[in-house]
Amino acid sequence: MTPGPIATGKKKIAFPRVADYSGVFRYWVEQCLDQTYILQPKCTHHTLEVGARYSPDSVCTPFKTALGSMIEALDLGADTLVMSHGLCRLGYYGELMEQILRDLGYQFEFVNFAAYSTGRSKDLLKGVKQLAPKMKAARFLTHVMDGVKMCAYIDDITSKYYQNCGFDPSGTYRAAFKRFLRAMDMVHSRPEIDEAYREASYAFAQAPLDKPERPLRVGVVGEFFTVMDAFSNLDLEQTLADMGVEVHRWMNVSNRIFHYPGEKNLNVEIRDLCTYEMGPTSTATIWAARKYARRGFDGLIHVKSAGCTPEIDVMPVLQTIGREEKIPILYLTYDVQTGEAGLMTRLEAFYDMLAMRKEVL
């Protein structure tokens, strides 16, 4: 690994962009670790193209996006890249990414939490120590909790937003949501975090909505990264909302990571569909899909990246749910070639079908 801190004494740390959580990583790096964070601009098609160019073809798409995002960060002057450990292939992303970036000639320090992941959390702390040797435990913990709170706020606001923004003639939701996300990328302290959340909640509560009594409701389920990351799913939730759909998505960082009820607890409710844990997000996907179906939703959309093994394996179970609960399911697979036009056609057809069914029923 290349040597540590440079002239300013602070590392310039980057992590791939993930949905709207980049502000949280930035907050952690700046407040917990007292280092500089390099925040890339939002992903563009160029990000994905660059990532795909240097990735093996059949690796799942989030790897390609993450690699592109790392290259952008390096070009912006990042000198320290961080990759998380994780379930599934994610836990192996880091090693391959480092290989590829080094072969491209980039110089950087690489902190791969997969290398520190031994099954004991105290070893993960060693990874943190590599990032910030002088880190103080008390300060660290308080600010970690601030970041967890940020995730909770982001998830709460995002979920309210997509449930209602399709019925917002004055555009209040949209404006408040934008302001809120911008604030989350810039906050420095807990009061600022709370204030941004209060402001967005207030704006939402005041917005005059024009919503039918029984709007079309669609539940979006699927692979962790692609389902949350608007860039990767080509703004699926906004597109649906703009058609006049109430969009629900259970999967987010708070629900899956910080407040996860546990594989076993969720599995109890879907025992008749699956006996075991089938993959990192499978239980959650199946559980949420059936919950939406039983709550009378009009349709489900299953989202995954191309080559996502665990979410491919969930599909036979979703097909059972579709048949038994009589709910239409649209299956979307995203890869580098997926275009907005093709997606739009499929979403419109799906919407028309749901609208027609609703009239008949």
Add this chain to the structure above:
Amino acid sequence: MSATVGLPQGMLYHRYGLLWRTFFQELGIETVRSGQTTKEIMDRGAALCVDEACLSAKIFLGHVDALVGRCTYILVPRVSSFGHKRMMCTRFEAMPDIVRNVFRDRGQQFLHYDLDVNQHHDEPDAFLALGTALGCTKKAAKKAYAAAKKEERRRYKERVAAEEALYKKEGMKILIAAHSYVIEDPYLGRPVLDILKGLGAIPIRADLTDREAAVKRSAELSPTIKWEMNREILGGLAAHWDQVDGIVLLSAFPCGPDSMVNEIILHQIRDVPILNLTLDAQSGTAGVETRLESFVDIIHFKEGTL
């Protein structure tokens, strides 16, 4: 006891077939096998399977289908982990439930066991549960497992010894990195072995190696790799890559772990010619033959033996 257990001859059968057969035989339970992969099995499996799944999974579902209605139970275990960073591809975690849903309306009963060391179910536990679920006493199940395991170990040692002997042979040696169910399948890897032999080369399997040692050695090529079967293959490569003239990375399309691990291998081993060969249902062996031929030519050319 008149229950019969069906053993689908795809995927894990190639790893555990002998263990299963001996275990059930010791318990006096009859087994039925689906037979070698045929075109029909492959097509049937492809029709039942989600299109985006790997070819190995499609073939496996074809084997399950061939057994439906022919036995009391079909054995589809869940094999998840052997320890930290010793995971199976998630498809092996999912398989019992995939099968349960795909064959939901066919009135077939399935038999599972759960091998997940990270959740404190090791192999002896899993087989104890399997035996008792079939109505055997704990004692009988334990005894049957012990006998089966012994037989498995003995036979595996023999196979490894036979494979290692190949390195001492004269001739062009080609190391094949592939999952057992890919290399042994008559529709996937077997033709590759035959073609290579026809070209005068000696194909040697990287996965037939002392597994525990290989898992440890895999770190030489990849420090954070987390898939058990890929670690075995990598360990085999680490031990032998400098004793061979070429390496073939053989995968079923589209393989999650291989898509990443093969790339790492290509970055790590630079001094030996490597052919990256992916098999899908459409391609057949025609294209494969041409690619293997030119690969062997390249090796001859490089070594000045053409």
